[in-house]
Amino acid sequence: MTPNPWIENLPVYEPGRPIEEVARELGFNLDEIIKVASNENELGPSPKAVAAMTAAAREMHRYPDGGCFYLKTKLAARLGTGAGNLAFGAGSNELIEFLGHIFLSPQTNMVVSDGSFAVYRLVAALFNSRAIVAPMKNFGHDLDAMIAAITPETRLIVVCNPNNPTGTALAPDALDRFIEKVPPHVLAVFDEAYFEYPPDAMRADLLKHVRAGRENVLLLRTFSKIYGLAGLRIGYAIGHERIIAALNRVRQPFNVGAMSAAAAAAALDDDAHLADSSRVNFAGLRFFEKNLPQIAGGLEYVPSFANFILVKTGRGREVFNTLQKRKIIVRPMDGYKLPDWIRITIGTEAQNTAVLAALREVLA
Ligand SMILES: Cc1ncc(COP(=O)(O)O)c(C=O)c1O
Structure with a gap:
């Protein structure tokens, strides 16, 4: 039995960690965890x-x-x-x-x-x-x-x-x-x-x-x-x-x-859901853009047009691990040759506030 040789060494995509997996591993309740790792819409479906x-x-x-x-x-x-x-x-x-x-x-x-x-x-x-x-x-x-x-x-x-x-x-x-x-x-x-x-x-x-x-x-x-x-x-x-x-x-x-x-x-028929999602995301982006420069001596970020923001925290994988212990899942970026960066999905106002507070503490 021989798989095609190029399959043997195929790199595997590392997705955002599922809430269930992190909860199981670290003994948390599912509803305590904030996942801002996969650019999902935190308002949920229409x-x-x-x-x-x-x-x-x-x-x-x-x-x-x-x-x-x-x-x-x-x-x-x-x-x-x-x-x-x-x-x-x-x-x-x-x-x-x-x-x-x-x-x-x-x-x-x-x-x-x-x-x-x-x-x-x-x-x-x-x-x-x-x-x-x-x-x-x-x-x-x-x-x-x-x-x-x-x-x-x-x-x-x-x-x-x-x-x-x-x-x-x-x-x-x-x-x-x-x-x-x-x-x-x-x-x-x-x-x-x-x-x-x-x-x-x-x-x-x-x-x-x-x-x-x-x-x-x-x-x-x-x-x-x-x-x-x-x-x-x-x-x-x-x-x-x-x-x-x-x-x-x-x-x-x-x-x-x-x-x-x-x-x-x-x-496709729910224009209100689309408008709400867009509005919440826009407000969340502005929240991070305003506050990231105020913490940890001024964090650098890349201005974003999407529902996430790339932030330079230094030692991204370590920050990801530390945040995870605080029940927050972000995405480390070392796989993208950006080892000093993490990517944060924009969430609800409450989630954004919690993520920023955790980041401030972790990087203090
Ligand atoms: C740029 C880009 N393309 C495609 C996808 C995949 O999306 P889908 O859920 O439609 O497969 C993603 C998901 O993160 C993405 O960021």
């Missing part, structure tokens, strides 16, 4: 989504509609695209893997940025392909360096905007210019997991490229972040019909559960 899940629960003996017809029709109407421009995955992570199935092999490569979401590189490794890593600039993507890194073998170039884990966002007109420079043999993938968070002026409308029929632009979005449905695993791709058809060919027939599709469709 009540409309919860009601849709409850209703869908009675039909769970049925396989789902693999094409997510109802959700797709609704989303297409909202986005102003055709239904043929949308494909769904068990989280946007699954769609990233599907792109690997379609485009990656030992003969091809993908271009990514240093200091960006780790899953892209892991997917390249999964297909025994190669990730060409362009350097970061000011904690964000250096779009020119990424274009310069493209080779004839490149099939994907991935831009995460806003970027996880740094929270930076690229100016919309810079992204439009970037798209013009991506050659036709390369698919420009924009991971927009945090699309809903930036203020309007910084929210790039890349949908117009898809609506204009551009073949080599694909957007990835998710219901895991502002919609508060991470546990359901549902995300979507918006792109040219040809790429969407390929995504639909490589997916398993029932890759998205019926409860997930029903909840996602209901969540």
Whole structure:
């Protein structure tokens, strides 16, 4: 029995630690723990989504509609695209893997940025392909360096905007210019997991490229972040019909559960939940930006356009461990070659206050 040799050494993604695991390990009650490690929405899901899940629960003996017809029709109407421009995955992570199935092999490569979401590189490794890593600039993507890194073998170039884990966002007109420079043999993938968070002026409308029929632009979005449905695993791709058809060919027939599709469709109707989530997040970001410079001799942070903030505490892994003993789970960043930094998800006002107080004590 011999697994494919590149699988033996495949690096494994280190997710935010689950509340249950930390509670078990350190003997805490579940409800004492504040988890601000995975960029989840601390307001929870929309009540409309919860009601849709409850209703869908009675039909769970049925396989789902693999094409997510109802959700797709609704989303297409909202986005102003055709239904043929949308494909769904068990989280946007699954769609990233599907792109690997379609485009990656030992003969091809993908271009990514240093200091960006780790899953892209892991997917390249999964297909025994190669990730060409362009350097970061000011904690964000250096779009020119990424274009310069493209080779004839490149099939994907991935831009995460806003970027996880740094929270930076690229100016919309810079992204439009970037798209013009991506050659036709390369698919420009924009991971927009945090699309809903930036203020309007910084929210790039890349949908117009898809609506204009551009073949080599694909957007990835998710219901895991502002919609508060991470546990359901549902995300979507918006792109040219040809790429969407390929995504639909490589997916398993029932890759998205019926409860997930029903909840996602209901969540789309809850503008109030979206507005609340956005408002609470914006206030939380301003709270950290105001207070971080006031503690531990002035903590450096990267201004963020997402629902998390990267903070330079020094010895990030140690700070993570110490905070965990105080029932707070953050994310150490040594895996991203940022050993002096931690990433904190923006929570509710009470959570943010508790996290800042703990940080102040731990770093005193
Ligand atoms: C940039 C980015 N892309 C994709 C994902 C994966 O999200 P999903 O839950 O939709 O798989 C995340 C989750 O943290 C993310 O930060």
